Amino acid sequence: MNKPSYYPNYYSIDDVIISQERIPCRVLQNVYGLGFLDSTEKSEHLEANQQLELPLWYLLQQDERNPNFQLIVPEIFTAAYKEIYKADASYVELGKLNKFYYELGMYLCKFEAGGDLAGMLFETAQERIKGIKDMCNNVSSENLTDNKNLEYMERVLYESGSKNLKMFSDWLQEKSVNIKSTELVVNHRKRKRDAMENDDGFSQSSQRSSI
Template identity: 25%
Template sequence: MAANFTLDSNPDSYFSLDDILASQEKVPCTFNTQVSNMGYMDQSTTDTNIVSGTKLELPFWLAKSLDRGSRSIINIDTPKNYKEVYRQIFTADPNVVDLHKLGPYFYLFGGKLISLHLPDNDDIASVLLKSGDLLLMVYRQVEVQGLFDDMVFFVFM
């Protein structure tokens, strides 16, 4: 592997079905500004506009394109499966967590989240690496494949 490899830097990912499916994962977002004629995205209102302060879950690919530095119209929050509570569980004993219930692309999507520059990126990256290492160790000892997503094998094997 190259020294500058990241989970989001696979050059073949444009045509990768796994990458496309991982990009569909939802992320919680809060709109910073009013967005005209897009109210249909918020099913809880009949307003034609999205007003400032509206909270929605958007697909990762859309949220990433709307989160553009100083011109960002949304703030992206950390998804539930990557918050502190889950990170503590993974750090303590990652083999008790069924990753397929959290999403079949847990590691691939986690790598994509890191590209968003969330406040807890370092913690997310650390947990992904530590839990991946521990899961790989368990896998080699017990050979239990049901607990893994495809990205574990891509990164750690």
């Protein structure tokens, strides 16, 4: 699994997938010859105020001086869902809402006029990270294949945390074994030294007796 790309990255497969996400938008003016962009319409043209869905990468690239489309922030990033996240973010199935919830949200921040989306993303992540930490400590063997609760970046954090915890546990176990081995060696050498000293003492005593 590739690491998440927190900024646009031309060579990142994850970033490419995120930018392919289809986002609702509104046509601002009549656009001729592009009716095929809306699969639900048979017209050759797009009319003003018509709504359709376009890939995020196209909406990011359109000319801001003369835009043809106005992006509509998806409902899962609006104030209505903010109240749901506030109630108990840990139980929200972010993976089901959108597999790349956080990274898509970061892209959409530039289109969100109120400026609340960035704060909502931060607060949601801050609340949910506690549960991910508990999972890493207590449920390291959990299968996340069908788990819709975690989105992509959270899965990466979980897998990284579980891996590091296992490495730390293995290190502690190895250190414990090494300590025990060292103690056995020290005790063996001590007994050997005591035996040698006893032998020397017995030999000297025998020599004095013979004299």
